[in-house]
Amino acid sequence: MRLLSLVLAGGLAAAGFGGAYAAEDIFDLSPEQPGRIHVEADPALAAKLPADFKWVVPGSFTVAVAAAGEPPLGTYATDAATVVGADPDIAWLVADKLGLKLNLVPVAWADWPLGLTSGKYDAVISNVGVTEERKLKFDFSTYRQGLHGFFVVTDSPITSLKQPKDVAGLKIATSSGTIQDRIINEWNKENVAAGLPASDILYYEDTPAALLAIQSGRVDAIFNVNSIFTYQGLKTGAIHQVGTVNAGWPNTTEVGITTRKDSGLAPVLTEALNAVIADGSYLKTLERWHLAPEAVETAKTNPPGLPKY
Structure with missing residues (x-):
């Protein structure tokens, strides 16, 4: 496609x-991504990460993203190998803020629930909307309007x-x-x-x-x-x-960083998101992908989601 x-x-x-x-005249789809926004690590925030969490790769934030989709959320760069887009850039911001290396794992979107549950990655950042049904198995830290x-x-x-x-x-x-x-x-x-x-x-x-x-x-x-x-x-x-x-019409719903239920990551990821919202790097990240209208004012942990119809 x-x-x-x-x-x-x-x-x-x-x-x-x-x-x-x-x-490439409108979006930078180069593998180098010279315009990507980066932030300084916050050791105090990193100290809040759960000590007993078993990272897929110690010292790294392993994040699944659907790279076979269409820009600007997640796609392959012009080298057909590097994953780029708005969702990968959000992953970079969070990893930077927590002082972790980022390990992006391209996946088929339909495969993320099983992969996350089985521990193949620490989180999913791939346009996953918050729903009440998903909240039974996963935690969410919201970062964009759906x-x-x-x-x-x-x-x-x-x-x-x-x-x-x-x-x-x-x-x-x-x-x-x-x-x-x-x-x-x-x-x-x-x-x-x-x-x-x-x-x-x-x-x-x-x-x-x-x-x-x-x-x-x-x-x-x-x-x-x-x-x-x-x-x-x-x-x-x-x-x-x-x-x-x-997407939640007649109510509202948001897209969230998705983590395993009760893993302890979600509250810290939400705090990291609010830190980059406050310093302006979050909005700059969305702007470079022309997604500023989808920005949230505040990241939330497990807010009300789309009900099951």
């Missing part, structure tokens, strides 16, 4: 759909999609079986109950298909993961965001 996504920009430009840019975004073509007359009535009568592209699928269908039900026109919800299971659908006019808007389509908008010049919705 990543290869298709990177090739897509050129295809859209050739079709006369916006201006395309190389990914946002989904509405995106339209650059010359669309649509300027704002932020609440149910805004999508009435529109053709909306999303991915089936996802959080955004649940939200848009709930909005549709609300609109129909209120006597508004129903939305036509169409399903596209990968990014290139959704982008081509909006290019051809088969859909009016894409509703999907905010970070991925923000990246596509910046890279292609073809789409832009006209609204966001929290």
Whole structure:
């Protein structure tokens, strides 16, 4: 999928759909990452780490991240080997603050629960949303809002999609079986109950298909993961965001560093996150990946999560 996504920009430009840019013109995908934000260690904070915690590699913070996904959260650098992105950069900040070396382990996203439970890594930092069901097995230290975004073509007359009535009568592209699928269908039900026109919800299971659908006019808007389509908008010049919705709608939920239940790491990781929030390095990290709108004001340990539907 990543290869298709990177090739897509050129295809859209050739079709006369916006201006395309190389990914490295917008995001630094080099393995060296010269712009990565680093912080000084805090020995007092490091002293709070549980003495009986068995690190995968002593002296290192071993973190799993899904590197086969789409930028900007986690992907492979231009050397096709080094893991880079916003989530790896959060891992660097936390490791720095705790005086630990960082050991990034690329994994398939679906494999993280078993790998974490079996002790293959100390934590997962890979866009894992807090849910009540996951909290039964894991602890969370939150570091980003879970946002989904509405995106339209650059010359669309649509300027704002932020609440149910805004999508009435529109053709909306999303991915089936996802959080955004649940939200848009709930909005549709609300609109129909209120006597508004129903939305036509169409399903596209990968990014290139959704982008081509909006290019051809088969859909009016894409509703999907905010970070991925923000990246596509910046890279292609073809789409832009006209609204966001929290993944926990009608409540809120956040994305968290995930650790084994009762391992003792979560409270210290939360404190480390709040330290980098306070010193400004956290926001600078999100800004370099164009994710500042997803910033949290305060990291929390095990806040209310998405309920099971």
